[in-house]
Amino acid sequence: MSLAVRTIQRRIVRALLVNTPTYGSHLRSIPLGLLYIISSCRRAGHDVSLLDGGVFRSREAFEKELLAGDFDTVGFSAMTHNFGEVVRLVSFIRNRRPGMTILIGGVHASAAWEQVAAVCPECFVMTGEGEEAMPLVFDAMEGRGALADVPGLVWHENGVLRHNRPRPVDDLDALALPAYDLVDFSDYTIGAHGMYFKRKPLTTIITSRGCPFHCSFCAKSVLTGDTWRPRSPEGVLDEIELLMHRYGIREIHFEDDNIALDEDRFRKICQGIIDRGIDITWKCPHGIYATHLAQDTFELMARSGCYSLSFGIESGNDQVLAMAHKTSNTAGLRKTVEAARRAGIQVIGFFILGLEGETPQTIRETIDFAKSLPLDAAQFNLCVPFIGTQIRETYLDLGYISDRDLDTYDVDHAVVNLPGLSTKDMKRWRLRAFLEFYSRPSIFLRNLRAVSSVDVMKALFFRLRNIWRA
Ligand code: B12
Ligand code: SF4
Numbered sequence: 001m002s003l004a005v006r007t008i009q010r011r012i013v014r015a016l017l018v019n020t021p022t023y024g025s026h027l028r029s030i031p032l033g034l035l036y037i038i039s040s041c042r043r044a045g046h047d048v049s050l051l052d053g054g055v056f057r058s059r060e061a062f063e064k065e066l067l068a069g070d071f072d073t074v075g076f077s078a079m080t081h082n083f084g085e086v087v088r089l090v091s092f093i094r095n096r097r098p099g100m101t102i103l104i105g106g107v108h109a110s111a112a113w114e115q116v117a118a119v120c121p122e123c124f125v126m127t128g129e130g131e132e133a134m135p136l137v138f139d140a141m142e143g144r145g146a147l148a149d150v151p152g153l154v155w156h157e158n159g160v161l162r163h164n165r166p167r168p169v170d171d172l173d174a175l176a177l178p179a180y181d182l183v184d185f186s187d188y189t190i191g192a193h194g195m196y197f198k199r200k201p202l203t204t205i206i207t208s209r210g211c212p213f214h215c216s217f218c219a220k221s222v223l224t225g226d227t228w229r230p231r232s233p234e235g236v237l238d239e240i241e242l243l244m245h246r247y248g249i250r251e252i253h254f255e256d257d258n259i260a261l262d263e264d265r266f267r268k269i270c271q272g273i274i275d276r277g278i279d280i281t282w283k284c285p286h287g288i289y290a291t292h293l294a295q296d297t298f299e300l301m302a303r304s305g306c307y308s309l310s311f312g313i314e315s316g317n318d319q320v321l322a323m324a325h326k327t328s329n330t331a332g333l334r335k336t337v338e339a340a341r342r343a344g345i346q347v348i349g350f351f352i353l354g355l356e357g358e359t360p361q362t363i364r365e366t367i368d369f370a371k372s373l374p375l376d377a378a379q380f381n382l383c384v385p386f387i388g389t390q391i392r393e394t395y396l397d398l399g400y401i402s403d404r405d406l407d408t409y410d411v412d413h414a415v416v417n418l419p420g421l422s423t424k425d426m427k428r429w430r431l432r433a434f435l436e437f438y439s440r441p442s443i444f445l446r447n448l449r450a451v452s453s454v455d456v457m458k459a460l461f462f463r464l465r466n467i468w469r470a
Helices: 005-011 032-042 057-070 083-096 109-111 113-119 133-141 233-247 262-273 295-303 318-323 330-342 360-372 392-398 423-437 441-449 454-469
Strands: 015-019 050-051 073-077 101-105 123-125 153-157 160-162 202-205 253-254 280-286 307-315 346-353 377-382
Touching: 015 032, 032 050, 032 133, 057 083, 073 083, 073 133, 083 101, 083 262, 101 109, 109 113, 109 123, 113 123, 113 153, 113 160, 123 133, 202 233, 233 262, 262 295, 295 307, 295 330, 307 330, 318 360, 330 346, 346 360, 360 377, 360 423, 377 423, 377 441, 423 441, 423 454
Parallel strands: 015 050, 015 073, 073 101, 101 123, 202 253, 253 280, 280 307, 307 346, 346 377
Antiparallel strands: 123 153, 153 160
16 A cells, blocks of 8 residues: 555544533633644644533533534543533433544643543543643544553553553743633633633733642642743733734733742733733733732733732631731731732632631631731632642541532532531531622722623623632
8 A cells, every 4th residue: 555545544533622611600711721732733834623501501512512513532621520520421422423432621631631431431631731632642642652652641541541651741932822812701701710800801811820829728729830931921912912913802800820820920921011012901810819919010900901809818817827827817818918909909809618727706807807908809719629739638637527418619609527527517617708898888899890790791601600609
């Protein structure tokens, strides 16, 4: 057989990457991880399509779309709370397209690969970041490489489960920018984590990955890891300009684990936005570690378009903060919130109820602390012991985890039973925290004024309903 004929006969993978839906969720943002993978695959010569389940509201509509294309490979991105949906979709596809190759990746696959491989034994499971690995998987499927050389891959071979060590992307600047051409930014009508926004169209970006800290409840170690990997300020600024000029983006939501760890780099990004005359508004709705930032850094941020920051405050009790291995204490957090407010930036406080050492008294202190700070808004989430977190190990040892049904790991359900604080108590405290915080007329009106569209109003309604029903 001639080489030409052999080339024609070689299998060309036709792949679809799927952001797994959470049909009832009010939260939605572009699936950045999948867009990064797709652009890496394109660079390596593989044409990969995208289906964002996040924009679907009904299972029927989503399943119809899933089967519509002519694909032989499908990859799902799974978080913990929607892994159950991935399992349902795998069996749905198996019944209708028996020959389909199925891959499962994302944060849950990274955290719980053995369990994922046990539940879906005929699937490939991918741990870690997918940009370098996915093109290699497709190469191997096309006969140009070996599965054994794909970092992070988990698969069954002759009945034996094999796992290659994942390899984090070393140089984020070397990655191709996400395949933004595959998303319609008008589908993403609310801010990702915080719902509120000032200007549309808006999108999320990531300027660094990883974080060197070890907060007991944080799941970053299983994916982005303990080594902080920054992108260069120039690369970030070029990406923002591209988003502005090619896609008309007017607002950016930074979703890094720890965007401001290196204050100098962070200031260069802010200064660059000003120097290049980039007209955007921006915020950090996922949280920003900021207790080390100087007052004039907050002022520079404000001048460059920052209007809102979310701080992971977590608790109003210093002992609870220390037990959670937070690097901050209540006095430092108060100073930081005040510094940001002085610079004219809105501040949202994130609190977690149910950390180690929590008692009714410490929750009371947390609510009082939240109310005593000059915050514009607050979120009181229930502690979720995600796989890969240190608090999960502690709570499993102590027998505190009441609910192991992972579908409920969405921070709205109470899954932890502490001494003197049952799951029922926890839900009551959370409702009380919200009511006490938001029933103050000035805060209520401030938040009402921030409702900038019908979609935000709907999202707010879903959020309140979830809190009420939890
Ligand atoms: C942006 C974000 C969101 C966005 C968008 C999520 C998305 N689908 O992209 C929104 C706002 C919707 C969101 C919502 C929630 N989120 Co969120 N979110 C994030 C955040 C801050 C960044 C995600 C991101 O863009 N990362 C950057 C990209 C490059 O990485 P990536 O998406 O993980 O993708 C890489 C790998 O995972 C892998 N990969 C991913 N998918 C696939 C698929 C295949 C086939 C393969 C091979 C590889 C692969 O390759 C990608 C590229 O390297 C992370 C924190 C973090 N650092 O990851 C939390 C995080 C993912 N979220 C989390 C949680 C808990 C939630 C909520 C449940 C919380 C809540 N109730 O408010 C909700 C879920 C609601 C819903 N609708 O699903 C947790 C997940 C923990 C867990 N074990 O599940 C995280 C890790 C935060 C944390 N530290 O605890 N989130
Ligand atoms: S919660 Fe934030 S500061 Fe703490 S380890 Fe996670 S990313 Fe780092």
